[in-house]
Amino acid sequence: MATTPISKMPQQQQVPPPQQQQRLMGPPQQQQLLAAPQITPQQLQQLMGPQQLQQLTPPQQQQLQQLMAPQPQQLMAPQQQQQLQLQQLMAPQQQQHQPQVRFADEPAGNPAPPPYTSRMQSQRLMRGERSMFSSSDDNVMMKQILSTHAHDGREVDVGPLLQLIEEILQRPTTTTLGTAIHAPQVYSQMESLDERIHQPAFLGMLEALSYTIHKISCEISCKCSGGGDAHTTTVALFNALSSYSWDAKAVLALAAFAIPYGEFWLVLELYATHPLAKSIALLKQLPDLLEQSDNLRPRFDALRSLIRAMLDVTKCIILFNELPPYYISSDQPPLSVAATHIPTAVYWTVRSVVACASQIIGLIGLGHEYIPSTTEAWELSSLAHKLNNIQELLTKQLALCYQHIDEKKRVEAYNTLIRLFETIHIDNMKILKALIYAKDDVLPLLEGSTKKRVGVEVLRRKNVLLLISDLDISQEELSILEQMYRESRDQPARTESQYEVVWLPVVDRSVPWTEAKQRDFDQLQSNMSWYSVHHPSLIDPAVIRYIKEVWHFNKKPILVVLDPQGRVVSPNALHMMWIWGSLAFPFTSMREETLWKEETWRLELLVDGIDPHILDWITEGRFICLYGGEDIDWIRNFTSTARKVAQVARIQFEMVYVGKSNPKDRVRRNISVITTEKLSHCWPDLTSIWFFWVRLESMWYSKMQQGRTIENDHIMQEIMTMLTFDGSEQGWALISKGSTTMAKAKGGLILNCFQEYDVWKESVDLKGFMQAIMDHLQQLHTPQHCNRLILPGTVGRIPEMIVCSECGRPMEKFVMYRCCTD
Numbered sequence: 001m002a003t004t005p006i007s008k009m010p011q012q013q014q015v016p017p018p019q020q021q022q023r024l025m026g027p028p029q030q031q032q033l034l035a036a037p038q039i040t041p042q043q044l045q046q047l048m049g050p051q052q053l054q055q056l057t058p059p060q061q062q063q064l065q066q067l068m069a070p071q072p073q074q075l076m077a078p079q080q081q082q083q084l085q086l087q088q089l090m091a092p093q094q095q096q097h098q099p100q101v102r103f104a105d106e107p108a109g110n111p112a113p114p115p116y117t118s119r120m121q122s123q124r125l126m127r128g129e130r131s132m133f134s135s136s137d138d139n140v141m142m143k144q145i146l147s148t149h150a151h152d153g154r155e156v157d158v159g160p161l162l163q164l165i166e167e168i169l170q171r172p173t174t175t176t177l178g179t180a181i182h183a184p185q186v187y188s189q190m191e192s193l194d195e196r197i198h199q200p201a202f203l204g205m206l207e208a209l210s211y212t213i214h215k216i217s218c219e220i221s222c223k224c225s226g227g228g229d230a231h232t233t234t235v236a237l238f239n240a241l242s243s244y245s246w247d248a249k250a251v252l253a254l255a256a257f258a259i260p261y262g263e264f265w266l267v268l269e270l271y272a273t274h275p276l277a278k279s280i281a282l283l284k285q286l287p288d289l290l291e292q293s294d295n296l297r298p299r300f301d302a303l304r305s306l307i308r309a310m311l312d313v314t315k316c317i318i319l320f321n322e323l324p325p326y327y328i329s330s331d332q333p334p335l336s337v338a339a340t341h342i343p344t345a346v347y348w349t350v351r352s353v354v355a356c357a358s359q360i361i362g363l364i365g366l367g368h369e370y371i372p373s374t375t376e377a378w379e380l381s382s383l384a385h386k387l388n389n390i391q392e393l394l395t396k397q398l399a400l401c402y403q404h405i406d407e408k409k410r411v412e413a414y415n416t417l418i419r420l421f422e423t424i425h426i427d428n429m430k431i432l433k434a435l436i437y438a439k440d441d442v443l444p445l446l447e448g449s450t451k452k453r454v455g456v457e458v459l460r461r462k463n464v465l466l467l468i469s470d471l472d473i474s475q476e477e478l479s480i481l482e483q484m485y486r487e488s489r490d491q492p493a494r495t496e497s498q499y500e501v502v503w504l505p506v507v508d509r510s511v512p513w514t515e516a517k518q519r520d521f522d523q524l525q526s527n528m529s530w531y532s533v534h535h536p537s538l539i540d541p542a543v544i545r546y547i548k549e550v551w552h553f554n555k556k557p558i559l560v561v562l563d564p565q566g567r568v569v570s571p572n573a574l575h576m577m578w579i580w581g582s583l584a585f586p587f588t589s590m591r592e593e594t595l596w597k598e599e600t601w602r603l604e605l606l607v608d609g610i611d612p613h614i615l616d617w618i619t620e621g622r623f624i625c626l627y628g629g630e631d632i633d634w635i636r637n638f639t640s641t642a643r644k645v646a647q648v649a650r651i652q653f654e655m656v657y658v659g660k661s662n663p664k665d666r667v668r669r670n671i672s673v674i675t676t677e678k679l680s681h682c683w684p685d686l687t688s689i690w691f692f693w694v695r696l697e698s699m700w701y702s703k704m705q706q707g708r709t710i711e712n713d714h715i716m717q718e719i720m721t722m723l724t725f726d727g728s729e730q731g732w733a734l735i736s737k738g739s740t741t742m743a744k745a746k747g748g749l750i751l752n753c754f755q756e757y758d759v760w761k762e763s764v765d766l767k768g769f770m771q772a773i774m775d776h777l778q779q780l781h782t783p784q785h786c787n788r789l790i791l792p793g794t795v796g797r798i799p800e801m802i803v804c805s806e807c808g809r810p811m812e813k814f815v816m817y818r819c820c821t822d
Contacts (some may be wrong), residue, residue: 138344141231145347148238151245158251158318160202161209162311165251168258169307209252216240216256224358234351246346247321250314253350257357264360284364296363302380303359309387310352313345316394323401327408334404338397345390352383406541413542418550421568427461431566435466435504437538444538445502448529459531461564463499463586465573467530468547469557470506471520476690477557478527481577485529488582496582499561501530506544506553513537561587575698578691581609592702601718602739606696610688613681614656618739622652623769627680628659629731630666632673634747638731639679641754648757649769655680661693661726696722735773743774745781753777 216237223233241249267286270277280286320338328335359380420434433456437444443453467481481501488497505521507513513536525532533539547553551560551571559574563586570576573587580595599605603624607614617624623646627638639655646653657674659667663686674682683689696719703716710717721744725732731747745753753760753776763772 142344142347144235145238146343148235148242149246149343150242152243154243154245156209156244156248156251157201157205158248161205161255162251162314162318165254165258166311168262169254169311209255212241213252213255213259216252217259220256220354220357221260221361224354224361230351230354230358233354234347237350237354238347245321246342247314247317250317250346250349253353254310254314257353260357261360264363286364298377299359299380302377302384303356306352306356306380306384306387309384309391310349310356313349313387313391313394316391316398317342317345319398320394320401324405327405328401334397334400338394338401341390341393341397345387345394348383348387348390352387355380355383410540410542410545413540414545417542417546421566425566428464428562428564428566429456429460431562432456432459432464435539435543436502436533438540442534442538444534445531446525446534447531451526453534454531459500459502463564464562465499465501465587466560466562467501467503467557468506468551468553468560469503470508470555471517471524472555473524473557474690475527476687476694478524479687480691482527482529484577484581489529494582496585499582499585503528503530503532504539504547505533505536506539506547507536509541509544559587575701578695578698579702589705593706596702596706596715599715600740601715601742603736603742604739605699605715606722607692610692611656611683614654617654618736620652621738622654623735623737625653625655625733625735626658627655627731627733628657628726629728629747630660630670631729631731631747632670634731634751635670635674635679636677638733638747638751638754639674641751642733645754645757649761649764651769657682658692659683659686659689661690661697663689693726696726735770737768737770741770743770743777745777749777749780752780756780 219237219240220233223236237253238249241252244252264286267277267280267284271281271286272278320335320342323335330336330339417434420431425431436456443455445454445456445458446452447454447458485501488494488499491497503525505524507517521536551558557574558572559570559577560568561570561573563569569586569588573584576584576587576592576595584591584595603618604615606626614624625642627635629635635657642653642655657671657680659670667689668686671682671684674680675684683692699715699719700723703713703719708716710720722734725744725746728746732745733747733750734742734744736742744750753773756776760772760776763775766772767775
């Protein structure tokens, strides 16, 4: 076709704008035409309009007739056939409305391209992007990308740069087309930028990278404006960024895109208020975007989603680069596994930068007749989906890396804790901070009486008792400890009162911390008068491991004692506290041994601190009977028989029901019956009964720690006898006159003894009541017996062999699991 110089071209031959050329058949019309298996004349008129149909040439009309009445072979693949024919149909139609134009000084053989060529090429680029996105060979592609990587060793602090990029890319998402940012938000952002401007490191980083960013930005704009394959453009960018690390490649590519993206939104936002912005917008044909905002919304939404995905992936890549090499090696899993995915992540990030830039450039000169296409948004959404999958994969690998680092840190902290306790210190601060909370950013302790937050310094150079338990510590234990602690506070000048108690709550970190657990914790903490750690999360996992492995904490509370220098004087003094209270201060093994040397098996040892009335009865010389068990019928028979014997013997006989260890509802019901029927005295609260038995268990544990047995320690033999009484299913009784003379037996034997009082009553006048009953019990005793010793599995380290307190033979060892709902 001959060309006409523009200076001589008639006015009626001016080139129609791209919108008029696209009016023949827009993308939605083509999609509807292609989707229909057979086109009727009515459908064709609705799609194209009568004016468009009149402009078709005879050959084009013939092609449309073929589409309207397809041949059988065309029906086999209608969509492919129609797509090919439509492309052939529309190409000549567009050429017909595009006269060849040249400038007066331009050679006739070199026609000028139409002004909308860049837009058409961008649209072809997006269509080609989908094809490559779905069919490219990732392995071949990544080999090509890896071949461009030639890191020269330079390290770029990309964190501040990415923060600036994110502010540019994310800020437009808070506004709509043609609206300004709210003034207070602008002031806040300006203040943040002003602060960074005065940071030398930040300015130095920008000066070093500004040329590279500008160069990459220009290359992106050039290649996206001129069309071309997205992958080829991406490879070109990787070649330009070959000397940088992988994370720097991604950040620099984002920075290069952030410049035109930010400028684009800045012009749109200032269009209505600033003449310079309005002039630029007019020059770029941007005002039409304001009128097309509703049609463009899906496109912008997809663009923002992709930008968010690019930022998320880039942040994740940077986090890998920031992992401490001291705790994790790049050539060992899990970091080595993650490193194989990072080049792929960077490639798709840069590839997405190219796609986003193409979208922004394609908006320039967008006219009134623009008809949106789902292909544009679909392309961006596909890339966002791929990046989100990559980000999910990297996040999982990053979690494995953090887990690896945490494990290394826990091992290091555990070993440090071991060395710390092996070192001599001038005070206890280093030890307490390591155990409670090592940092200085919060006050880790809660003072019990005032409920105020305090620092570890309040414990400096004091004897500290660490109460270690989980959230299942019983109210009985707390009640007794509270009583002992208040007694020590009432007399602060005493040597025995020179200590502080700190509760260290140990919880299972693998179990989620729920609101119910928080309520349980708050309830326990509110009942404590001593210091407590403000929250269990403050305690380092390495400390929990040390507590379990070195101090042998296992469910049951322990009381670790530290002297003013932080040395462990007792890994568990709770048994000493139960037996002697504050009198055991400073709770050392030497003090424990001294206290035992002063003790004898007497009634005061059994009931000390539990029932003051018994101590009065001892002083008055009364006969005292402690009895226990859960069989209420035996309790009725025994108490009534014993009362009759006491009346006949004319003695003051006081009976006290002490129940059973771990008292439950059956013991509570027995107390109610005993009180109602006035069978004997009893302790009205279960806490006293619990304390009676836990003191016996503590005595056994203390003696075992000292290596005592029933063969070489009389108190140990008596303790074992009492514990075997509790292990039997029948009742038992212990009778005492004064504090040292005692007679005891199981329920059946002691009941028979009282029932046979007429047999031995004559001996009472000769020997006295206590000696007479002991002699008769000895006559009733037979070698046959079955004694059971039940020890809580958390009472401490259970010895391999225990001998029977009655015959001295080794007892059989069984493991018992009990679930007693009473």
